[in-house]
Amino acid sequence: MRRYLRIAATGVTAIALASALAACGEAGGGDDEEEGGGGAQSGTIGILLPDDVTTRYDTFDYPFFEEKVAELCPDCTVEYSNASNDTNQQKQQFDALLAEGADVIVLDPVDASATATWVEDAAAEDVPVVAYDRLAEGPIASYVSYDNERVGELQGETLLDSLGDDADGARVVMINGSPTDPNAALFKSGALSVLEGTTEIVFEQDVEGWEASIANQEMGAAIDSLGADGFDGVYVANDGMAAGVVNALQSAGVTDVPVGGQDAELAALQRIIAGDQTFTIFKGYKPQAEAAAEMAVNLMRGEELGDVAPDTVDSPTDDAIPSAILDPVAVTVDNIAENLIDGGYYTVDEICTEEYAQACQDAGIG
Template sequence: MNAMMRRAVIGTAAVSMALSMAACGSAGGDKKADKPTAGSTTSKNIGLLLPENSSSIRYESFDKPLFTAKVSALCSDCKVLYNNAQGNTATQKQQFDALISQGVKVIVLDPQDANATKSWVEEAAKKGVKVVAYDRFAAGPVAAYVSFDNEKVGELQGQALVDALGDKAKDANVVMINGAETDPNAGLFKKGAHSVLDSKVKKVVYEQSGEWDPKTAGQKMGAAITQLGKKGFQAVYSANDGMAAAIITALKGAGIKDVPVGGQDAASDAIQRILSGDQAYTIYKAYKPEAEAAAEIAVNLLQGKDVKSVATDTADSDTAKGVPSMLLPAKVVTKDNVKDTVIADGLYKVSDICTAAYAKACADAGIS
């Protein structure tokens, strides 16, 4: 599929308007959100449900405020009713049902467990509620899908690990710590990474799911060290930065040095680890165009407009074919291009990255 991206620079996001549904407030909802009043109108409300906030900071720091700001710019009297599942599928189901019960007609859903959503989306469709799959392809008859070309992301990860190994790649054994098996994106990352690694390294000698959980990833890395020995592998593929942090800690704890570890999400601490030499690379996915495309599609659906002016591509899931989609490209970030990517695009300010502990590393990379 051809990836498409509207060039944008991260700006200051407007203050997010959020709502914690009474039906799920005790099950992990956003405790800071305002509760609805009985009988309140919901005709201009758009639901936003994000999956977790433990393994990646992106959802709370970028996706939520960027999405909310764009909705506000497009529809001044619209509200975003937001909740985060905090890694719990049952919680997200309660949040989803609560939005429908309050009359919300458009829900932007990043599923905690994409396979679990088929019946949710089907029931929503029967009630005239349109669901936009965000970042992950939710199962069921979704109205649109906004994400990245995720198989290509995996290819970028695999090639970046090969590049980090350099001349040692052809003789290298690799450990792979993948994302959660309930996440269709994790499968695409894995597929893309294997398409590169299987022909360019000696062998993938250990492969497990880290479940998008840093603690689990650290445990799996410990098991790999025990099984393979300290010299039994030469590189580690980590599906995201949160798990990469735990993997790097496990490697250091075992006294293992000079083993490149990659990640994904361009988390600020990952950028710092890249500058200090602890992490080889990350994958930068520009959240602003993704969040803004989802917001524009959601407002169009709410207003009865065609979404194909934004969702100019199509994509297939296991349960839906030809879904109008916006698929965005991604970039590899290494020490050599931190300045020209996440800083140039305004994802982070220099002061966010170049704290006292990383001042020398920033200077060495030409960042000031």
């Protein structure tokens, strides 16, 4: 698979994009038009998210997306489905949106390599597809995600920081994300760019579907293979799997081993406060969802994407896709309040339940 590239958009690209979007607006969806504007002012926007093992999608991504669409297009309808980690189910959901006359589809694929023909079918019906979080293959109209190699770099850097003076020569277990998710390879690449040459990777395994139960099994296998004292830190690609990893460590009586994650899930924040997980990577759900909503509404109306897509990326099937690539943040116990509470994602009461009240007090949260 070709590595995805990020380059600055040029004036020529912007002009070509404007023309393409205008053509899309003339052919596409809704039937209410602003006088002289030439673009649909209302319509149906579908959003398809990949799984329910990662809590962010139903809790944050979809609600923020729906709220922003309602702000930008009060008369628009949003149709939402979650694929529950099933590519065939997501294909059915995609086809259903096309059959029902959706004007734009926002797609976060279970398996990005499976989507090329889906997106081609949508393009044949003049329905633009926005790739969300994961870079779907096929002629997508735009893409929004975080700098996923930078996510991996932050994971590696924060793990090294957590190891402190013991980082040089540290033995690291890597529990990577699903091979069907193109972001997982980027997280891994970014992390290795930091860890290689400083640490020794003593055990590594990809986890199909990002399943916590499989991560738990793989961490158990690592402990069986290496011994309880055969590793110094654990890189975990996301927080859901980190839960399984922490459980395996606790079951084996392994303590004081830094464990990382990603997604800033509520349970992960509580584990960080309790000292069971060391860090997570926060990718602000709201700016990502709002950017996708703005892209979808603009595409539906045949308008330029403008500042909402200042970057471009290449996929394995298409080049120079208009994109918004956002910046992630590493979160430890020291900045949970700043990033997640002050940012309005969680309240103190949600994080500092009775079980975590004393840990929150010790951490200065609450």
